[in-house]
C-alpha cells in the first residue's frame with residue numbers, strides 16, 4: 352500500500368467514475384451539441400499527435416529536431432494530454448526501451464495486460480535519474496514544464512474547457528466531453544501502445560522483444576501501432592515505413608520538414624531494414640527445420656546459413672557503395688556507378704535464391720533442397 356501513488360490513483364479512478372455517472376445522466380437529458388463532439392474529436396487527435404510527435408519521437412528518441420515554435424505548440428497539446436511532464440514521460444519511456452520486458456521496464460507487458468495498460472501508473476515510480484535524460488534537462492522549455500507541470504495542466508485544461516464552453520454556449524457539455532471524455536479517449540489510446548501493441552500483432556523485424564506491428568492498433572494510436580518496427584529501429588522518425596501505413600505523426604514531421612520547421616529527420620535506410628528482416632526470418636526458419644525436417648537438419652541449416660550470409664553480405668556491400676557514392680566528389684562518382692550496378696545485380700540473384708529456398712522449405716519440398 353505504501354507504494355501506491357494516491358494522487359494518480361484517485362485522479363484516474365475518480366474521473367472514470369465521474370464519466371460513468373455523468374455520461375448516462377447527460378444522454379438521458381439531451382444530446383451534446385455537434386460542435387462540442389467534433390471539437391472533442393479534433394482535440395483527441397491534436398493531443399495524441401502531440402504525444403506521438405513531441406514526447407515520443409522528438410524528445411524520447413531525438414528522431415528529428417524541431418523549431419522552438421513547434422516545440423511550444425507540441426508541448427501545449429501534450430500537457431493537455433495529462434500524461435505527466437515530458438521529462439517524466441521520456442524517462443519512463445527510455446527505461447521501457449532499454450529494459451523492455453524486464454522488471455526495470457516501468458510498463459512491462461510480462462506483468463500482464465492491465466499492468467502495462469493502466470495499473471503501473473498507480474504505483475510510485477523511481478525518481479528521475481538525470482543521466483538518463485541529461486539532453487532533455489538542457490532544454491529550458493522542458494525544465495519549465497516539468498517544474499510547473501501541475502499549474503501548466505490546470506491552465507491548459509481550464510482554458511480549453513472554458514473556450515469551447517463559451518464558443519458553443521454549453522459549459523456543462525464542454526466539461527463532460529471536451530475535458531473528461533477527451534482525456535478518457537486519449538488515455539486509453541496511448542495506454543494501448545504499452546498493452547495491445549506488445550501483445551496482438553506480428554513480429555516481422557525482431558522477436559527479441561514483445562512489441563508487435565498491428566495496422567488496427569495504429570488507427571487508434573495515431574500511427575504508433577507499428578511497434579515491432581519501432582522497438583527494432585527506435586530512432587527512426589517513422590513508425591509505419593510504407594507510404595500507405597497510417598502514421599499521422601510521420602506525416603506531420605515530414606510536412607514540418609518541408610516548410611522548414613523540422614530538420615535532421617532520422618531514417619533507417621532500406622538495406623539495413625532488409626538485413627534485419629532476413630536475419631530475423633532466418634531464426635524462424637531454423638526453428639522450422641528443427642521441428643519439421645529434423646532428419647535433414649544439418650544440410651538444410653548449412654545451406655540456409657550460406658544463403659543468408661551471402662544475402663546479408665551483398666546488402667551491406669550495396670549499402671557501403673551507395674554511401675561511398677554520396678561521399679565522393681562528382682567526377683569520381685562515374686567509376687562507382689558500374690560497381691553499384693553489378694553489386695545490385697548480384698544482390699538480386701542472391702535474393703532470388705533466398706526466396707526460392709524459403710518457398711520450397713515452407714511448402715515442405717525439402718527433397719529439392721538436400
Ligand SMILES: [Zn+2]
Pocket residue numbers: 447544545549562578582
Ligand atoms: Zn513498447
Ligand SMILES: [Zn+2]
Pocket residue numbers: 407411412444448581585
Ligand atoms: Zn519509443
